[in-house]
Amino acid sequence: MRSRIYKHSTATRLKKSTITAIFLTTLSLPLIGTRNSSLAQDQSHPTYEVYALSYGVYPDFPVSALLAGADKTRKIDLQMMIWLIKGPGGKNILVDTGCYHENVVKGKGIRNLIKASDAIAKLGLSAADITDVIITHMHWDHADGMDLFPNAKIWIQKDEYSYYTGAAWQAGGKSGGIEPDDVLTLVKLNTAHKVSLVDGDDREIIDGIKVYTGGRHTFASQYVSVRTASGTVVIASDNMYLYENLEKHAPIAQTFDAESNLKAQDRMKQIASRPDLIVPGHDPMVFVKFPKPGNGVARIQ
Ligand SMILES: [Zn+2]
Numbered sequence: 001m002r003s004r005i006y007k008h009s010t011a012t013r014l015k016k017s018t019i020t021a022i023f024l025t026t027l028s029l030p031l032i033g034t035r036n037s038s039l040a041q042d043q044s045h046p047t048y049e050v051y052a053l054s055y056g057v058y059p060d061f062p063v064s065a066l067l068a069g070a071d072k073t074r075k076i077d078l079q080m081m082i083w084l085i086k087g088p089g090g091k092n093i094l095v096d097t098g099c100y101h102e103n104v105v106k107g108k109g110i111r112n113l114i115k116a117s118d119a120i121a122k123l124g125l126s127a128a129d130i131t132d133v134i135i136t137h138m139h140w141d142h143a144d145g146m147d148l149f150p151n152a153k154i155w156i157q158k159d160e161y162s163y164y165t166g167a168a169w170q171a172g173g174k175s176g177g178i179e180p181d182d183v184l185t186l187v188k189l190n191t192a193h194k195v196s197l198v199d200g201d202d203r204e205i206i207d208g209i210k211v212y213t214g215g216r217h218t219f220a221s222q223y224v225s226v227r228t229a230s231g232t233v234v235i236a237s238d239n240m241y242l243y244e245n246l247e248k249h250a251p252i253a254q255t256f257d258a259e260s261n262l263k264a265q266d267r268m269k270q271i272a273s274r275p276d277l278i279v280p281g282h283d284p285m286v287f288v289k290f291p292k293p294g295n296g297v298a299r300i301q
Helices: 002-027 038-044 116-123 158-164 180-191 243-248 258-271
Strands: 049-062 075-086 092-095 132-134 153-157 195-198 203-206 209-212 223-228 231-237 278-280 297-300
Touching (some): 049 116, 049 223, 075 116, 075 223, 092 116, 153 158, 153 180, 195 203, 223 258, 231 258, 243 258, 243 278
Parallel strands (some): 231 278
Antiparallel strands (some): 049 075, 049 297, 075 092, 203 209, 209 223, 223 231
16 A cells, blocks of 8 residues: 555656656746645645544444434444544554443443454554544543553644533533543543644644544534545544435534534535545444445545
8 A cells, every 4th residue: 555655656756847847947937836736745745544443333323313303213323433544654643542441331232342452453553553643522432542542642622621621510511421531531641741732723733634623513523634645535523423414414413513513514525525535423334435445444535
């Protein structure tokens, strides 16, 4: 996979240098206007591979809890997922961390549950190989595995951190879906200088990887865009639970602000290079649309 990307980059570089030479020698013009072209991006910035990884299935989940206005009798086998962004130079960025602590998973009936650190082993990686973890939001099924990755820097929205370590637990606060132990873990990681608080929307936290707010699944949930060889991929996480949210233009059922959520979904369509490069948070169809390489691993491309 990597060698193919290098070949691609080399080819692009050759093409680019030819174009540059033509511009400079025959037209004497600087390279104005090419900055945003895919050629320029390929040459000067890294691209990444994006994988969805299954870590379990939550059976018989009501669709009406995912899709606003859905038939209350409909049920779905909810796909539990994390996402790996694999970059050049040993950069391995995990988006969300699943769940595994006994007190968190007990009684939930999740089938084929594996730890996030075991899910990444399917791509030949161990927990120590993860350089960065982007937490989209603090719900138990996304943040509970945060303590599995000893070398990772944790990226989370500053407002998400503030709210769930504070106001969420005060009168009038909303702490549904948040595990108190996960909050303690996050605070401990912060005191160990392992947390980077992202201050707001549209932030490029790593070259080619941006985070966005406005989905309002939780207080300050974020979604992620990634530059890949196939274009820009958007990892929506629970800011868009299912493909059906996008198709029916329906907000997610669990949100602080349905209007803001819909706007965020509309914006994802602007950010992603193709609509099918938007990856929802819990849709089993991800592994049908992207069947390769298989065995609970889907390469998004
Ligand atoms: Zn979730």
